[in-house]
Amino acid sequence: MPFTQLKPIVKTILSNTSETVDQRLTNVCELLQSSIGYYDWVGFYFANEAKKTLHLKAFAGEETDHTVIPFGKGICGQVAVSNENFVVPDVKAQDNYIACSMYVKAEIVVPLFKDGKNIGQIDIDSHTANPFSVEDERFLEWVNEEVATIL
Template identity: 80%
Template sequence: MPFDKLKPKVTTILANESESVDDRLTEVCELLQASIGYYDWVGFYFANHEARTLHLRAFAGEPTDHVVIPFGKGICGQVAESNENFVVADVKAQNNYIACSMYVKAEIVIPLFKDGVNVGQIDIDSHMADPFSPEDERFLEWVNERVSEIL
């Protein structure tokens, strides 16, 4: 499904104030995973800046043992420190990668900012090698901007 067709659906999910924020985040994860063939796992991690850890708050896909990630560890932990998008075409080429599944070949992590502070991120794993494009980055940045409005 093209990203432009997903935007109104994401907007509708996030605008539903009769559901909790966590339920809305889970619905967004489920929508993205079901709609984009190479999004095999989609999750939102949120930062605990005092403990310097990320905590999984919502996801769609196989359950993961990685529900808490220290800042600096793995792709997610690196984004928590760099405040920059991180697109990994081949996870095997990364020496600071946390393997979540033997099937994951690529990952994209986009930081989520609220009032200029990196409060979390959206993390997507793919079972395809090098599937992510600049369009994925722009779309996921847009998703995070919408999510920040409900936090």
């Protein structure tokens, strides 16, 4: 499904105040994972600044053991420090990569800002090599901006 068609659905999910924030985040993950063929795992991690760790709050896809990630470790941990998008076309080419599944070939992580502070991120794993484009980055930045409005 094209990103333009997903945007109003994301807005509807996030505006549903009869559900908890965590449930709305899970619903967004499920929507993206089921609607975009190369989004095989979608999750939101949020920072615990005091402990310098990221904590998995919502996801869609296979279960993962990586529910807590130290800042600086793996792609997610690096984004927690850099505050910048990180697109990995080939995870095997990354030295600081945490393998979640043997099927993952690519990853994109986009930081989530609230009031100018990096409070978390959206993380997408793909079983397809090099699937992510600038359009994915812009769309995920938009998703994070929308998510920040309910936090």
